Amino acid sequence: MSNIITSTDINAALGNNAGNEVPIVNIRNLNVRSKSAHILKDINLIIPKNKITVLLGPSGCGKTTLLKCMNRLTDLYSELKLDGSIEIDGEDILSGKYDITQIRQKMGLVMQRPFPLPMSIYDNIAYGLKLKGVTNKAIIKEKVEKHLKEVALWDEVKDRLKTSAQRLSIGQQQRLCLARGLAVEPEIILADEPTSALDPISSRVIEEEFSNLKDDYTIILVTHILRQAKRLADFVVFMYYGEIVEYGPANEIFENPKTDILKEYLQVGH
Numbered sequence: 001m002s003n004i005i006t007s008t009d010i011n012a013a014l015g016n017n018a019g020n021e022v023p024i025v026n027i028r029n030l031n032v033r034s035k036s037a038h039i040l041k042d043i044n045l046i047i048p049k050n051k052i053t054v055l056l057g058p059s060g061c062g063k064t065t066l067l068k069c070m071n072r073l074t075d076l077y078s079e080l081k082l083d084g085s086i087e088i089d090g091e092d093i094l095s096g097k098y099d100i101t102q103i104r105q106k107m108g109l110v111m112q113r114p115f116p117l118p119m120s121i122y123d124n125i126a127y128g129l130k131l132k133g134v135t136n137k138a139i140i141k142e143k144v145e146k147h148l149k150e151v152a153l154w155d156e157v158k159d160r161l162k163t164s165a166q167r168l169s170i171g172q173q174q175r176l177c178l179a180r181g182l183a184v185e186p187e188i189i190l191a192d193e194p195t196s197a198l199d200p201i202s203s204r205v206i207e208e209e210f211s212n213l214k215d216d217y218t219i220i221l222v223t224h225i226l227r228q229a230k231r232l233a234d235f236v237v238f239m240y241y242g243e244i245v246e247y248g249p250a251n252e253i254f255e256n257p258k259t260d261i262l263k264e265y266l267q268v269g270h
């Protein structure tokens with residue numbers, strides 16, 4: 001495809017339009033292959049800190065795979081072969097030396113469907129804290145409250161903290177899972193279509209939380225909902241068949257798309 005924007009263009013885009021941003025993730029020449037397919041093709045991408053970067057693109061273009069590379073969930077799939085580098089805070093997480101637990105602690109993962117642990121609301125958050133080595137009961141109690149407030153769930157559950165998390169509504173479960181992820185105090189939140197199983201009101205609540213959280217966290221969000229991308233994105237990565245086709249500040253991507261593929265995607269999405 002001749003109109004694909006190269007890594008040089010991407011760096012130029014960041015340099016010209018986002019020169020003040022602090023990079024937190026720096027992906028260089030990332031390729032992911034399975035036995036039969038070249039899933040991600042020479043990905044070069046800089047993700048700025050404390051911003052929301054949205055990954056957009058048609059189904060099967062590689063968005064989830066890119067997200068999975070960033071916390072090495074790809075390790076679970078022996079058929080996937082990765083090369084290139086993903087630097088987080090300047091360290092290459094794809095190098096064998098890097099401790100996978102340390103990577104996962106830097107990343108909170110929010111999936112399409114919430115998976116609360118089969119325990120109480122309280123213990124779901126306490127679990128994340130214990131993973132971090134927090135054992136003091138008073139601190140756990142204080143942090144459970146803090147993280148439930150952070151996702152605007154506290155008022156809804158404060159009188160039933162010891163009841164099963166699985167009795168919460170799906171929207172509440174998604175906020176609980178977000179709180180559980182935040183309890184590990186990650187730097188980055190990876191969110192894969194986090195509102196796809198939610199009703200419109202719960203979706204808006206999660207969206208609002210993401211907007212609030214970006215002061216303290218970097219958010220990388222996969223969504224198929226164009227309006228959601230427009231509401232939330234600071235930066236947009238548009239992917240097509242495993243390649244990055246366009247990347248830049250959200251207003252430029254949405255108002256001045258350069259490639260025909262992106263123009264068409266934006267038109268169909270309306």
Ligand SMILES: Nc1ncnc2c1ncn2[C@@H]1O[C@H](COP(=O)(O)OP(=O)(O)OP(=O)(O)O)[C@@H](O)[C@H]1O
Pocket residue numbers: 034037039057058059060061062063064065066077079080
């Ligand atoms: N473990 C795997 N083994 C082989 N192929 C895979 C594997 N994981 C993903 N793929 C393939 O890689 C391509 C990209 O998949 P991916 O899930 O990243 O796309 P996506 O853009 O997130 O799609 P969607 O929007 O539908 O969720 C698809 O063709 C998929 O079948």
